Amino acid sequence: MRAFYLLAVLFGLVLGGCGVEWLPPPPQVEQFSFTPSSVDGVATGSTQTSNAVTLTMDTSNANISVSSGEYSVNGGTFTSTAGTVVSGDTVQVRHTAATTAGTTVTTTLTVGDKRATFSSTTAGGADAFSFSPAAVFNVTPGSSQTSNAATVKVNGTAPISVTGGEYSVDGSSFTSSPGTIGAGTHTVQLQQTAADGFLATTATTTVTIGGTSASFLSSTTSVADQVVAASGTANALVTTQVTLHLLSGNYTLQVVDGTGSYSLTGGDDYKDISAGAETVSLTDGQTIYLQDLALSGGVSTTFFAIDGGTIEYDVTAK
Numbered sequence: 001m002r003a004f005y006l007l008a009v010l011f012g013l014v015l016g017g018c019g020v021e022w023l024p025p026p027p028q029v030e031q032f033s034f035t036p037s038s039v040d041g042v043a044t045g046s047t048q049t050s051n052a053v054t055l056t057m058d059t060s061n062a063n064i065s066v067s068s069g070e071y072s073v074n075g076g077t078f079t080s081t082a083g084t085v086v087s088g089d090t091v092q093v094r095h096t097a098a099t100t101a102g103t104t105v106t107t108t109l110t111v112g113d114k115r116a117t118f119s120s121t122t123a124g125g126a127d128a129f130s131f132s133p134a135a136v137f138n139v140t141p142g143s144s145q146t147s148n149a150a151t152v153k154v155n156g157t158a159p160i161s162v163t164g165g166e167y168s169v170d171g172s173s174f175t176s177s178p179g180t181i182g183a184g185t186h187t188v189q190l191q192q193t194a195a196d197g198f199l200a201t202t203a204t205t206t207v208t209i210g211g212t213s214a215s216f217l218s219s220t221t222s223v224a225d226q227v228v229a230a231s232g233t234a235n236a237l238v239t240t241q242v243t244l245h246l247l248s249g250n251y252t253l254q255v256v257d258g259t260g261s262y263s264l265t266g267g268d269d270y271k272d273i274s275a276g277a278e279t280v281s282l283t284d285g286q287t288i289y290l291q292d293l294a295l296s297g298g299v300s301t302t303f304f305a306i307d308g309g310t311i312e313y314d315v316t317a318k
Helices: 002-017
Strands: 038-042 047-049 062-067 070-073 083-085 090-096 104-111 114-122 135-139 144-146 150-155 158-163 166-169 179-181 184-193 202-209 212-220 226-232 237-244 249-257 261-263 278-282 286-293 299-306 309-317
Touching: 062 070, 090 104, 090 114, 158 166, 184 202, 184 212, 226 237, 237 309, 249 261, 286 299, 286 309
Parallel strands: 038 114, 135 212, 226 309
Antiparallel strands: 047 090, 062 083, 062 104, 070 090, 104 114, 144 184, 150 184, 158 179, 158 202, 166 184, 202 212, 237 286, 249 278, 249 299, 261 286, 299 309
């Protein structure tokens, strides 16, 4: 038995000295790669497919296998089952993108002794954020309104877009064009043009970052600064009705200057400057009655304030 082992060792040494290898070499495949090897900002749960690559090898065939995805040979059916390929075959891989924002999925294809990867990263998402205040009221029609800056945490590179206005990231110029925002903590502001008209119209601007949205809105002046003129018999009270366009809610009314008075009913409840301010509930289309004395040879002027708006009531004698 000892002689057998010695003979086996001697035989091995002889073969080794002759350049004979114990095992055949693994299939030799030229290094290959997918172009691009990674894609960013893809939709969550979407199917991502690499380009096709032609294989070159100096062996009759080679084993092929895949992890975290599927592969296709020569445009055939995608599969995750291991197989064999030959030189000149084309291969490509595919996988399903992550279901969460800012997450990477990598597929690895192994052919013989070489491997290549293809990755996709879903568009980044943003944590919930909001503007404070989220709304401003009694603004001038057609005026430019800018929100306060909101702090946003973004997880991975994310798309950013806006409707109804413009946005600014970290103090940059305002723009309405879609873009991208990198991972990290950022400040975002919105800018819009208020509605054109006094009918308590609301303008809304909404920014969306990686699927997370926040809005900023403005409502036009509830009562426009305006002048109301009337005329009547000298030394007689002249009453004029004014229709208010406003958001339904509570408002502060008062006479701030002059000798006139106002009433919400047109009855005997007129209030003058001595009444001070009162808070009343008003609705859109509300009628308010203004009253003042028509002075002979002059103009009687009274100023009424309704929250953000002022009505100047001018009365002249006929």
